[in-house]
Amino acid sequence: MRHARLPFPRLHGLLDDAVPLRTHRFGHGDAAEAATDDAESDVLEAVRERARGVHERLAHDADVFAVELLGATGSGKTALVERLLEGPFAAETVGVVAGDVSGTDDADRYRDHGVAVANVTTGKDCHLDPQRLDAALDGFDLDALDVLFVENVGNMVCPADFPLGAHRRLVVVSPTEGDDVVRKHPLLFQACDAAVINKVDVADAVGAEVDRMAEDVTTVAPDTPTLRTNARTGRGIEDLAALLDAARTDAARHHG
Amino acid sequence: MHELTVARRLVDRAVATARDHDADRIDALTVRIGAATHVVPDQIAFCIETIAEGTPAEDATVRFERVPARGECACGWAGELDTLADTVAGAPDRRCPECGGGVTLTAGTECGLTRIETPDPRDTHP
Numbered sequence: 001m002r003h004a005r006l007p008f009p010r011l012h013g014l015l016d017d018a019v020p021l022r023t024h025r026f027g028h029g030d031a032a033e034a035a036t037d038d039a040e041s042d043v044l045e046a047v048r049e050r051a052r053g054v055h056e057r058l059a060h061d062a063d064v065f066a067v068e069l070l071g072a073t074g075s076g077k078t079a080l081v082e083r084l085l086e087g088p089f090a091a092e093t094v095g096v097v098a099g100d101v102s103g104t105d106d107a108d109r110y111r112d113h114g115v116a117v118a119n120v121t122t123g124k125d126c127h128l129d130p131q132r133l134d135a136a137l138d139g140f141d142l143d144a145l146d147v148l149f150v151e152n153v154g155n156m157v158c159p160a161d162f163p164l165g166a167h168r169r170l171v172v173v174s175p176t177e178g179d180d181v182v183r184k185h186p187l188l189f190q191a192c193d194a195a196v197i198n199k200v201d202v203a204d205a206v207g208a209e210v211d212r213m214a215e216d217v218t219t220v221a222p223d224t225p226t227l228r229t230n231a232r233t234g235r236g237i238e239d240l241a242a243l244l245d246a247a248r249t250d251a252a253r254h255h256g
Numbered sequence: 257m258h259e260l261t262v263a264r265r266l267v268d269r270a271v272a273t274a275r276d277h278d279a280d281r282i283d284a285l286t287v288r289i290g291a292a293t294h295v296v297p298d299q300i301a302f303c304i305e306t307i308a309e310g311t312p313a314e315d316a317t318v319r320f321e322r323v324p325a326r327g328e329c330a331c332g333w334a335g336e337l338d339t340l341a342d343t344v345a346g347a348p349d350r351r352c353p354e355c356g357g358g359v360t361l362t363a364g365t366e367c368g369l370t371r372i373e374t375p376d377p378r379d380t381h382p
Contacts, residue, residue, distance in 0.1 A: 032376050034273050042368030043265045044293060126258060158258050161294050161367075186340055186347035187294060220340065222351050223358035 047162055050130035054165030057134070062142035064095075065248045066150060068164050070188065071172035072181075073154030076198040078106045079231035080172060080240065081149050085113045087234070088241030092146040097136050099128040099153045106151060116140055127158040130165055156181075160191040168247045174199040175208035182216035189221040194243055200228045200235070262295060262367060263303030269369045270313050279374030284317040286371045291325045291339070292348050292364035316372075325364030331355040334362070 058064045069077040078098075085094060095116040098106040107119035118136040120128060133150060140148075150166055152159045163169070171192040173181050176199060182189055189195060195217045203210045214226045227243065229236030270285045285304075289295050301318045308314045325348035328334035337348040337359065352359050 032277065032279065032374050034277050034279075034372050034374065041269050041370070042288075042366055043262050044290075044295075044365055044367040046265075048365075125261075157294050161258065161365075187292060190292070190347065190350055220347070220350070221358070222356070 044161055047130060050134070051163040051165040054130045054134050054137070055167075056165075057137065058142070058148065058165065059167065059251065062145065064142055064145045064148050065244075065251060066148040066166040066168075067244060067247075068150040068152060068166035068169045069172055070152045070156070070159050070169060070192065071154065071196075072156050072174075072177055075154070075172045075174045075177065076229075076231045077151050077154075077172045078109055080196065080198060080229065080237075081151065082109065082113060083231050083234055083237045084149075084241060084244075085110075085115060087237060088244075089147060093144055095140045095145045095148045097128075097133060097148065097150040099132075099151055101125075101153055116145070122153055126153060126155050127162045128152050128164060129162050133164050156185040156188050160185075160188040163191070167251050168193045168244065170194050170196055172196045172198050173213065175203040175210060175213070176206050179203075179208035179210070179212045180216075182213050182220055186220040189217055189224065192221070192224065193247070195221070195224055195226045196229055196236075196240060197226060198229045198231055201230045201233065258294075259296060259299040259303045260307075263300055264307050266300070266369050267304055267307045267311060267313055270316070270372050271311050273369075273372055274312050274374055277374060280312055282313040282316040282372050282374055284319060284373040285313060285369060286319045286321060288321040288323055288366050288368055288370045290323040290364040290366040291346065292361055293367050295367050297322075313372075321370060323363055323366045326362045327352075327359030327364075328362050329355060329357055329359045331357060333359070337364070 058066045069081065071077055081096065096110045097118045097120055098110060099120045099122060100106055102121050104119050107117045110117045118139045120132055120136050122128060150164060169192040171188055173195065197210055197213050200210050210228060217224055217226045225243065227236055227239050229240060266287055270282055274282050287300060289297055297320045304318050308316060325337040326335065327337050327350065329352035331352060331354050333352050333354040337350065340347045340349045348364060350359050
């Protein structure tokens with residue numbers, strides 16, 4: 001079987017996982033058709049396969065518990081991780097991957113907490129992908145890490161299609177985004193393992209109903225737990241830590 | 257938003273497949289898109305047309321197969337999922353119609369090239 005070279009010189013990272021394409025053909029009147037093998041020609045399945053590879057590297061090879069945080073810019077992802085670093089995870093060796101379209105603001109905040117940080121700027125891309133995460137992991141001494149937090153780009157659409165291989169995906173929203181934010185981004189909530197409604201204390205001031213947001217999570221993504229936090233006061237941080245702790249115990253049991 | 261990335265991959269696949277079959281032109285390519293993805297067919301078609309310029313796929317008709325979301329539940333139910341009402345994205349309703357619990361997706365996250373159509377090589381290479 002011949003493997004044609006990809007025709008584009010400027011290959012996006014996604015293409016590097018290209019696998020040999022198996023085809024079979026059959027006559028069809030004047031034309032010919034080639035049916036492509038499903039699993040191998042599926043772009044998003046290739047992404048998921050890469051994410052499984054990252055998971056393998058983190059969970060199996062290095063025994064690192066990985067948590068991805070997603071949600072809009074300003075929802076409080078960084079602040080939540082900061083509270084976790086100061087409190088429940090203070091005794092652990094933690095690494096953070098800060099994904100942003102540009103800048104090092106989040107990475108600088110994390111560095112102030114004395115943890116290992118990789119800043120990943122995606123340029124014009126709207127999401128982290130497993131390949132970029134995999135490359136960022138090279139900057140850590142993974143064997144020394146207990147926990148890795150991965151903060152995705154502030155975007156509520158694209159990351160839903162691009163899992164990264166973390167043990168848990170947390171979507172963080174806040175009432176300032178409007179209390180219909182969950183209904184507007186159903187696929188993201190369906191792609192995550194837990195939802196965190198942050199900044200609950202400002203809900204009244206912005207006329208948002210936190211209960212409605214929580215109900216929407218249940219409607220859109222049944223069985224997905226919802227937590228209520230305020231990263232500025234530390235409210236709910238213990239609940240979040242407990243949720244992650246349970247997930248970690250689960251993972252340890254699963255991986256033996 | 258990531259249609260360009262996806263489209264580039266699809267065109268690469270189509271061109272490589274055509275080459276494997278000694279075809280120097282692609283008349284049509286078919287892309288399968290699951291209902292539980294954020295990939296928008298119109299945008300994919302536009303991106304494919306742009307990217308395909310100068311390749312054997314530049315005049316290809318782009319066709320889509322929409323894959324409905326399907327799921328299965330711990331209670332034993334399995335089937336096609338309804339679309340969630342009142343959502344902009346037309347996301348699948350992940351509630352089990354039998355027990356109300358959450359269902360696991362078994363289909364609907366696809367995004368790939370399923371087939372290409374090329375001129376018959378007996379005509380193009382007599």
